[in-house]
Amino acid sequence: MVIVAAPKVINIVNLLLIIVVFVGLSIIFVAFVWLFVTFLINLIIVGGGMVTGIQVRMARAGLRWNAKDLSDKSGVGLSTVNKIDRADGLPSVRVENLQAVRDALLDTGRVTFEGEHGVKVKPD
Numbered sequence: 354m355v356i357v358a359a360p361k362v363i364n365i366v367n368l369l370l371i372i373v374v375f376v377g378l379s380i381i382f383v384a385f386v387w388l389f390v391t392f393l394i395n396l397i398i399v400g401g402g403m404v405t406g407i408q409v410r411m412a413r414a415g416l417r418w419n420a421k422d423l424s425d426k427s428g429v430g431l432s433t434v435n436k437i438d439r440a441d442g443l444p445s446v447r448v449e450n451l452q453a454v455r456d457a458l459l460d461t462g463r464v465t466f467e468g469e470h471g472v473k474v475k476p477d
Contacts, residue, residue, distance in 0.1 A: 406440030415474025
């Protein structure tokens with residue numbers, strides 16, 4: 354007498370393998386969609402006049418402001434200003450906060466942002 358139980362085991366293993374592959378591919382797909390959407394958002398925001406962390410640091414240095422000064426003048430929390438300072442590119446902060454920081458620097462009348470990386474600060 355021969356017992357044939359192997360086909361059911363193989364079917365379960367195949368089903369589990371298909372599920373694992375499907376989940377893995379789904380995660381990869383979501384990651385690529387996330388990267389693409391983030392890229393588009395950054396492209397739109399930078400194109401809309403946003404500033405990078407490097408530009409904010411250079412502008413602060415030219416104005417001789419510390420992070421607390423910029424926080425006070427922009428109405429943005431000190432921890433958010435520090436987060437912007439740590440970023441080399443576009444910081445991952447709320448757009449409203451980045452605009453408030455940018456506006457505070459521009460409102461001095463001494464700062465102009467040029468392109469994606471440039472900044473000019475007029476002397477006192």
